[in-house]
Amino acid sequence: MxxxxxxxxxxxxxxxxxxxxxxxxxxxxxxxxxxxxxxxxxxxxxxxxxxxxxxxxxxxxxxxxxxxxxxxxxFKALGAAYVVACDHAAGKAAGTTYITASAGNHGMSVAAGAAAFGARSIVYIAQTVPEAFADRLKQEGSEVVREGDNYEASMQAAAKAAKDQGAVLLSDSSWPGYLERPxxxxxxxxxxxxxxxxxxxxxxxxxxxxxxxxxxxxxxxxxxxxxxxxxxxxxxxxxxxxxxxxxxxxxxxxxxxxxxxxxxxxxxxxxxxxxxxxxxxxxxxxxxxxxxxxxxxxxxxxxxxxxxxxxxxxxxxxxxxxxxxxxxxxxxxxxxxxxxxxxxxxxx
Missing domain, CATH: 3.40.50.1100 (Rossmann fold)
Known part of the structure; x- marks a missing residue:
């Protein structure tokens, strides 16, 4: 250490x-x-x-x-699902597509939140993420896309997909210009x-x-x-x-x-x-x-x-x-x- x-x-x-x-x-x-x-x-x-x-x-x-x-x-259950719940309270969740990248647990929260409030979720995962997590995401109703060799690569792919599709990017990280949701x-x-x-x-x-x-x-x-x-x-x-x-x-x-x-x-x-x-x-x-x-x-x-x-x-x-x-x-x-x-x- x-x-x-x-x-x-x-x-x-x-x-x-x-x-x-x-x-x-x-x-x-x-x-x-x-x-x-x-x-x-x-x-x-x-x-x-x-x-x-x-x-x-x-x-x-x-x-x-x-x-x-x-x-x-x-613990990730407390994060993204909370954001979707806040969107729902503001009348913005139903019918929305949420896209994210995840090493597994954050994606579960996005998937569960989207399913609970009438939204759609797409989760990008890297090649290194265990297939067991992909299966769990699918069971929560999410579409799963494998892209990239690491989290950062899958995050870039998710951000591009959200922009191209006019969807909502829901990341658990933050960077310049992307601060409110995280x-x-x-x-x-x-x-x-x-x-x-x-x-x-x-x-x-x-x-x-x-x-x-x-x-x-x-x-x-x-x-x-x-x-x-x-x-x-x-x-x-x-x-x-x-x-x-x-x-x-x-x-x-x-x-x-x-x-x-x-x-x-x-x-x-x-x-x-x-x-x-x-x-x-x-x-x-x-x-x-x-x-x-x-x-x-x-x-x-x-x-x-x-x-x-x-x-x-x-x-x-x-x-x-x-x-x-x-x-x-x-x-x-x-x-x-x-x-x-x-x-x-x-x-x-």
Missing amino acids: KILTNPFRGHGLPHPDLEDVPAPSVASQKPVDMLKRCPRAEVSPLLTSQALAAQCEVAEVTIKDERARMGLGS HRLMEGYLALMAEVFTQIEAQPTHIFLQAGVGGLAGAAAAIARDHWGDGPLVIVVEPEFAPALITSIDKAEPAQTTGPASQMGRLDCKEPSLIALKGLSKDADFFVTLSEDEGRAGADAAAQVELKSTPSGAAGLAALIASPPHRAALALDHQSRVLLILSEGPEG
Whole structure:
């Protein structure tokens, strides 16, 4: 595991590309209220694991378990479907075609939201996305198109298709000129942390947040700062094969990265969301990257305590397990209370 202390903590990365980018929302009440009206919605559990706390030599490991969220298998259910629900409330969803690119879970949310509100969905996926995810997307009523060798290539194809067809592009990332919908999508993720605030007994000292383009991490970090202030240390976790956020912080500019495909497939994103980067450059204390072996170790550790997930879903746990060489830097000790998000269920 590699670690970078965030030099922009508290004030954010000053860069021209971020000047007109909105910071992540912390307005959780709207997504919470809208979620209550969804027949598929239930509050996801907050678990504690004494076994993992002992293994990691900390006082407490608390896990927000998103594996069954709305029957879609991940926290992503809170994002795109929320955007479509907001469109429906404004009378704009029915008959609309939503196009996106996805490594799997975001597409599920687009598909479910579109199906629920009389819309159509088309999801572009890369060649590396497992066929099981393609099948699940189809079962939710989406048309699936494979194009590109990675997420970025499939995203370019989706954006072109949306423009050519006059459809609505619904991405979970953001870039210059495309900010409104991903900003609202990240707002949907706030419902997860709003639940945590009512469930957790003691304020955590550390929050490990896995990141692909950074949407979940950016939203969770922003509302954690709003609710808990500067107390918890926020650690953002990426695969070393897709270090978009840590590279952007290190270079002090939004960075495009390259690398082989990671087994942490849902985190295998080579460019950061600008909204997430803006927020995390202010709110995160550390950025870390995981090797492929470390990612697998996290999933294995989760399975051993009957919390089966994937290397993507258990990446926060993987970083905690891999942290011993950096315990002093991360201020981890036997009194630490660690909050993790188990962001998706197992494949297959």
